[in-house]
Amino acid sequence: MAAEPPAPPPLGPWQDDSSGYDPWAYGSWGYQPWMEPPPPPPRRTFARGLVALLLIVVLVTGATAGVIVLITRQGALSSLGGSSGATSSAVAQIDQAVVDVTSRLAGGQGIAAGTGMVITSSGEVLTNNHVIAGADTITAQIDGAGPVYTASVVGDDPVNDVALLQLQGVSGLPTVSVGDSSSLSVGQQVTAIGNALGQGGPPTMSQGTVTAVNQTITVSGDQGQVETLTGLIEMDAPIQQGDSGGPLVDSSGKVVGMDTAAEVGGGFRRHGPSAAGYAIPLNNAMTVVRQIRQGGGGSSTVQTGSPPILGVEVSTSANGGSGVGVAGVEPGSPAEQAGIAAGDVITALGGKGVSSPGTLRTAIRTHRAGDRVTVAWVDAGGQQHSADVQLISGPPA
Numbered sequence: 230m231a232a233e234p235p236a237p238p239p240l241g242p243w244q245d246d247s248s249g250y251d252p253w254a255y256g257s258w259g260y261q262p263w264m265e266p267p268p269p270p271p272r273r274t275f276a277r278g279l280v281a282l283l284l285i286v287v288l289v290t291g292a293t294a295g296v297i298v299l300i301t302r303q304g305a306l307s308s309l310g311g312s313s314g315a316t317s318s319a320v321a322q323i324d325q326a327v328v329d330v331t332s333r334l335a336g337g338q339g340i341a342a343g344t345g346m347v348i349t350s351s352g353e354v355l356t357n358n359h360v361i362a363g364a365d366t367i368t369a370q371i372d373g374a375g376p377v378y379t380a381s382v383v384g385d386d387p388v389n390d391v392a393l394l395q396l397q398g399v400s401g402l403p404t405v406s407v408g409d410s411s412s413l414s415v416g417q418q419v420t421a422i423g424n425a426l427g428q429g430g431p432p433t434m435s436q437g438t439v440t441a442v443n444q445t446i447t448v449s450g451d452q453g454q455v456e457t458l459t460g461l462i463e464m465d466a467p468i469q470q471g472d473s474g475g476p477l478v479d480s481s482g483k484v485v486g487m488d489t490a491a492e493v494g495g496g497f498r499r500h501g502p503s504a505a506g507y508a509i510p511l512n513n514a515m516t517v518v519r520q521i522r523q524g525g526g527g528s529s530t531v532q533t534g535s536p537p538i539l540g541v542e543v544s545t546s547a548n549g550g551s552g553v554g555v556a557g558v559e560p561g562s563p564a565e566q567a568g569i570a571a572g573d574v575i576t577a578l579g580g581k582g583v584s585s586p587g588t589l590r591t592a593i594r595t596h597r598a599g600d601r602v603t604v605a606w607v608d609a610g611g612q613q614h615s616a617d618v619q620l621i622s623g624p625p626a
Contacts, residue, residue, distance in 0.1 A: 322482045325372050325403040327432040328354050329424045330380070330394070330474060332364035342427030344475035345369060345394060346405045346484065348518070352378075352396035355514060356474030357489055358385045361392050365623075369396055373430040384521030384533035387594050390458060390489060390509065391517040392474075405476055408483030410462070410510035415439050418480050419464055421488050421506060423472030432475070437466025437506075446490060446507060461507045462486045468506040477508040487514050537598040537620035540564040541575070543586040552576040552607065553589045563618035564604075572609040578602055598622040 328345040343360030347353070354369060361367055367380040378396040385392035396402075413419075417439045425433040441463035462477065468491050477486030486508030517531060525531040540562020544554025552574035558565045569575070575583060578592040579602040596602055598620055605615040 323403075323405045323422070323476060323478065323484070324432060326405045327422055327476065328356075328369045328371050328396075329373050329429050330354070330356055330360055331368045331370075332361050333366045333368075334363050342424055342429075342471050343473040344423040344432070344471065344488070346474070346476045346487075347371065347396075347402050348404055348407070350400065350402050350404055352399040352402055353383070353518075354380065354394040354396060355487065355518060356392050356394060357487065357509075358387045358390045358392040360474045361385070361394070362387065367394065369394070370429070371402070373424070373432065382535070384525060384531060385536075386517045386520070386528070386531045388530040389513065389517055391487075391514050393518050393521045405484045406482055407515070408479055408481070408485040408511060410485040410512045413439055413442055413462060413479070413485055413510070415441060419462075419466055419485065420478045421464070421466040421468045421472060421475065421508070422478060423468065423475030423488055425469045425471050427471035433472075435466045435468060437464050439463070440465050440505065444507065458489070458507075458509070460510060460513055461489070462510055464506050464508065466506055467491075477511075485511050487511065532594075532597060535598060535622035537593055537596050537600065538562070538623040539578070539589075539593055539604065539618070539620060541569065542571075543589070551584070553583050553586055555606075563621060567604060567616040567618045568614065569604070569606055570608070573606045575604060575606045577605040579604075593620065596620055 323346075326347040328347060330343045330345045332341045332343070333339075334341060341360065341364070343356060345354040345356035345360070348355050361382060362385075367382070368377050369380045370377045378399060380394040380396050383393040383395050415438075419437060419439055421435045421437070422432050425435075439462060443459075444461040444463045445457060445459045446461060447457050462485075464477070466477075468475075468488050470491075472488045472491075475488040476484040477488055479485050488506065489509050490507040492505040517528075520526070520528045520531045521533060525533050538559075540559035541555050541564045542557035542559075544556045553576075555564075555569060555571055555573045555575060557571050558569055575589060577583060578589060579596060581588075581592045581595075583589040583592055601617050601619050603615055603617050605613070607613050
């Protein structure tokens with residue numbers, strides 16, 4: 230068995246998303262993974278808990294500086310190449326279709342790492358939306374070795390946390406073997422595979438069993454914003470940051486889910502020392518993929534192409550829940566055209582009140598590029614304003 234991946238760097242404090250630097254105000258859920266901070270501007274330090282049945286869990290994207298609190302598992306991970314046994318042999322068959330996904334966040338705010346899986350020989354890659362949210366460039370490396378490919382976003386569904394990428398300049402790629410997640414039952418053996426801790430290299434694996442199905446976890450931000458993922462698979466296979474978007478595989482080597490979240494925190498553990506992990510059933514994820522391929526038709530949550538943006542940098546200081554402070558405005562953006570300026574406080578968008586960068590991003594992502602929405606704000610002198618703006622496409626991913 231290969232050596233375990235190195236331990237992550239020291240974890241930072243639990244921080245709310247009011248301290249983010251967000252030049253595009255994307256409006257995804259605002260989950261920001263570990264980030265590699267460049268010189269100024271300051272890195273984002275968004276972090277969110279996921280509360281499920283009194284459990285605290287987090288989305289498991291990885292990067293190079295710890296800002297998300299996550300239980301550290303010891304002795305649970307091994308390289309696929311160093312595994313043994315019937316299950317490990319079956320899992321190893323998909324090794325060549327597991328992808329390390331690296332997202333460079335817009336505005337030079339850092340680098341996030343996650344996992345994906347190749348689902349077509351022409352280079353379509355399935356991953357979590359939170360792995361690529363807010364990225365202006367995305368790259369991918371298959372099996373942690375060989376060429377690094379540029380990836381573009383075909384489409385995504387931030388509500389269901391699914392994204393479909395396309396690797397550029399590839400053909401004839403090995404693909405994962407797609408299973409039927411509806412056949413999963415409690416007690417069934419599964420293996421979670423991913424880019425644990427964002428370290429790159431050969432995929433790591435973690436074995437466990439299904440402990441529950443059809444679970445709901447509520448994504449609760451520090452400023453009160455809430456999103457929900459439903460129908461999830463709960464397992465006791467330990468997963469770590471960087472595993473997001475990786476395949477959850479049954480004993481025959483077929484993918485039945487996509488690793489998405491892990492439990493964190495003190496006294497809320499259950500199932501003994503191994504805290505719960507959560508995966509999106511593959512059937513659910515593939516339904517979103519089909520909707521993306523159809524251009525998003527029939528779905529109010531699926532978006533294709535680049536995300537909509539307002540074009541503001543959010544303030545690093547909190548506003549007591551009364552709105553989102555503006556630190557700067559992108560030249561030529563809808564925000565600038567509306568008259569929004571640094572020092573203003575945005576209070577609503579599209580008729581929805583906003584109290585944090587996360588709620589602003591969520592409000593934006595309920596729309597599409599080209600939509601006209603009403604934005605309300607208060608200027609530095611206390612004067613209230615509102616204007617209709619047309620959202621534009623964000624930077625290409």
